[in-house]
Amino acid sequence: MNRKHLLVVIAIISAFIYSCGSNQQPSANNAPANATLKEPGDSTGIPVTSDDSKGKGKFTDIKLSHPLDQKLIASGKTIYDVKCNACHKLTDEKLVGPGWKGVTDRRKPEWIMNFVTNTDEMIDKDPAAQAMLEKCMVRMPNQHLSDEDARSILEFMRNNDGKN
Numbered sequence: 001m002n003r004k005h006l007l008v009v010i011a012i013i014s015a016f017i018y019s020c021g022s023n024q025q026p027s028a029n030n031a032p033a034n035a036t037l038k039e040p041g042d043s044t045g046i047p048v049t050s051d052d053s054k055g056k057g058k059f060t061d062i063k064l065s066h067p068l069d070q071k072l073i074a075s076g077k078t079i080y081d082v083k084c085n086a087c088h089k090l091t092d093e094k095l096v097g098p099g100w101k102g103v104t105d106r107r108k109p110e111w112i113m114n115f116v117t118n119t120d121e122m123i124d125k126d127p128a129a130q131a132m133l134e135k136c137m138v139r140m141p142n143q144h145l146s147d148e149d150a151r152s153i154l155e156f157m158r159n160n161d162g163k164n
């Protein structure tokens, strides 16, 4: 392999390594026709929808508790340790999926709960979820969370983001 080919190979490999969760522009060209994606408001490069979408699923109006519910945080952590931490870090660093730091600022509570309980439909139909899939190249498998599990995970994420 000559030097030029080597450089091309390196470029391709780095494109994959940095494809999800780094400082890249959302690929608006490939987005579904009705999607309006805006640039990420944080360092992750994960596209967000401009209408502050609640996503697709049964959760349309989540009441948040202030202060945070410590019991929900604890059960959320247990679920994270068992089912999520193979693919998600708690920082803004990508593993298989995006890091969770800032996820409660990127997404509405309803979007998060719909995504984790209705993962397949969200990835098929939600513009922001589809844009994420394009970056991550791996489809998140349905984790079979109950409604209560989803609420616990949300509280755990709010805690991770320093909310109160």
Ligand code: HEC
Pocket (backbone or CB within 6 Å): 046, 079, 080, 083, 084, 085, 086, 087, 088, 096, 097, 098, 099, 103, 106, 107, 112, 115, 116, 123, 129, 132, 133, 134, 136, 137, 138, 139, 140, 141, 143, 145, 153
């Ligand atoms: C096999 C790897 C894998 C596992 C396990 C996994 N995820 Fe994911 N997750 C992903 C990928 C990949 C994405 C990006 C969306 C896509 O491409 O499917 C994602 C995206 C997400 C998002 C959206 C993040 C954002 O920045 O908008 C949330 C929320 C999420 N996952 C929650 C969970 C929860 C909760 C669990 C555990 C119950 C979990 N995930 C387990 C791979 C995984």
